[in-house]
Amino acid sequence: MEQNKEQINFETIRERRSIRSYTDEKVSREMLMKILEAGQWAPTPSNVQSWRFVVIQEAKQFGALKTLSPGFPGEATTAIAVCSDQRRMGNFGETLSPILAAEEVAMAVQNMLLMAHSLNLGSCAVASFSEAGIKELLELPDDILPILLVALGFPNERPIAPQRQDLSQITSWERYQEV
Numbered sequence: 001m002e003q004n005k006e007q008i009n010f011e012t013i014r015e016r017r018s019i020r021s022y023t024d025e026k027v028s029r030e031m032l033m034k035i036l037e038a039g040q041w042a043p044t045p046s047n048v049q050s051w052r053f054v055v056i057q058e059a060k061q062f063g064a065l066k067t068l069s070p071g072f073p074g075e076a077t078t079a080i081a082v083c084s085d086q087r088r089m090g091n092f093g094e095t096l097s098p099i100l101a102a103e104e105v106a107m108a109v110q111n112m113l114l115m116a117h118s119l120n121l122g123s124c125a126v127a128s129f130s131e132a133g134i135k136e137l138l139e140l141p142d143d144i145l146p147i148l149l150v151a152l153g154f155p156n157e158r159p160i161a162p163q164r165q166d167l168s169q170i171t172s173w174e175r176y177q178e179v
Contacts, residue, residue: 012118017161019122022075022153031119032078038115039108045100050088051108054081054138064137069149071128076151081134082109086143105147112150122155
């Protein structure tokens with residue numbers, strides 16, 4: 001039984017694609033709660049749990065978000081701004097905190113993308129946005145930094161997986177070796 005479960009998870013990882021074309025069907029609150037919970041269970045340095053999620057679905061707010069993020073897929077019906085509460089990252093110092101915050105958010109977003117795919121939703125992580133603009137739009141306090149946006153919706157496309165390098169080209173054992 002366990003082997004079958006691993007196979008399903010591996011298929012989810014292999015099949016998930018960044019979706020940029022969506023139908024106009026709305027994402028349900030139930031689906032969003034599952035996606036948010038998946039993000040909540042991501043690894044976090046020293047269990048600081050600095051991520052903060054802001055869900056955007058209201059048309060006016062969503063329209064403004066799209067103007068602040070040129071890479072955001074225009075047809076998505078939902079966005080999640082995944083932010084970091086810098087007050088929780090304070091113990092890591094000025095140099096390490098931003099790096100760990102980005103890593104923590106990236107792990108949460110990966111969980112969210114995989115959960116979205118498992119729910120037959122499309123998703124796309126977006127890093128191209130005006131930080132100042134998003135902070136103002138979402139009324140984020142100074143200590144809450146937007147790190148990534150997640151576009152969500154019902155996919156209107158099924159992109160084919162691009163080729164991946166062979167593992168032998170990217171893997172060394174015990175010490176790094178050019179391959």
